[in-house]
Amino acid sequence: MIQTISTTHYLVLAAALFCLGMLGVLIRRNALVVFMCIELMLNATNLTFLAFARERGDDLGHLSAFFIIAVAAAEASVGLAIVISVFRARGTVNIEELQSMKH
Amino acid sequence: MIAEQVLFWVFALGTVGSAAAVVFTRNAVASAMSLVGCFFFLAGVYVLLWAHTIAAIQVLVYAGAIMVLFLFVIMLLSLSDQGPVLSFTPSRILGGVAVVALFVALTLVFRQGSDAPLTWTGDAAKLSSFGTIQHLGEVLYTQWLFPFEAVSLLLLVAILGAVVVAKPRI
Incomplete structure (x- = not known):
């Protein structure tokens, strides 16, 4: 007997996605991969919004997801522009070598 | 009901698997392609949650536009893969432990919620x-x-x- 799918399943899936994204942000050294992991975390947030919208029978949560996707698009474009300009200035996107702002 | 369960597990395992591939593959292009796969599986999960519009936007904007931007930048910079994917410094190990602890804590909290199947709770007219x-x-x-x-x-x-x-x- 398989358990029926409840909100908890979706929330645990979102938690797994968020934690994988956070793990990537913490352990990867390529700035582009770090950006992709941030996108993963944003998607986990979207999933929680949609799961609660479905649970409550109220689709306003869909609008939150819509705005998050729009802001993520803006974030990705500006972030990638910064990565390009850092690469042009330093010749690397390895975040371990980009530490001139450390004290 | 059984179809929903099967589809949920297919999409959920696909999402988590491709997300893990994003984090743990060496090649940035392979990471980006895994992320595209992850977004498609996630769009399937959204359809299971009756969020058809957001699923379509997810595929168009995320898997389409944003990932094309990522692939453009990766190929523009033509990065060479040097060194290990992961290096185990104390701060990274601490970060990994913290992430695992966060996942366990979140799971324990979410399991307090009801295990009841998703039934329609809203207004019948809005269904x-x-x-x-x-x-x-x-x-x-x-x-x-x-x-x-x-x-x-x-x-x-x-x-x-x-x-x-x-x-x-x-």
């Missing part, structure tokens, strides 16, 4: 319009018009900012 592009559009262009316009302005500013930052000389 047919839930998550349709018609209903979302109506709400978006009346009640949420100002945030919508603010987001469009934000996108415009972001595009201009990206051009200004990325261009060597204007």
Whole structure:
């Protein structure tokens, strides 16, 4: 007997996605991969919004997801522009070598 | 009911598997392609949650536009893969432990919630319009018009900012 799918399943899936994204942000050294992991975390947030919208029978949560996707698009474009300009200035996107702002 | 369960597990395992591939593959292009797969599986999960419109937007905007941007930048920079994917410094090990602890804590909290199957709790009249592009559009262009316009302005500013930052000389 398989358990029926409840909100908890979706929330645990979102938690797994968020934690994988956070793990990537913490352990990867390529700035582009770090950006992709941030996108993963944003998607986990979207999933929680949609799961609660479905649970409550109220689709306003869909609008939150819509705005998050729009802001993520803006974030990705500006972030990638910064990565390009850092690469042009330093010749690397390895975040371990980009530490001139450390004290 | 059984179809929903099978589809949920297929999409959920696909999402988590491809997300893990994003984090743990060496090649940045392979990471990006895994992320595209992850977004497609996630769009399937969204359809299971009756969020058809958001699923379509997810595929169009995320798997389409944003990932093309990522792939362009990866190939533009033509990065060589040097050194190990992961290096185990104390701070990284601490970070990994913290992430695992966070996942366990979140799972324990979420399991307190009800295990009941998702039944329709809203107004019966809203059932047919839930998550349709018609209903979302109506709400978006009346009640949420100002945030919508603010987001469009934000996108415009972001595009201009990206051009200004990325261009060597204007």
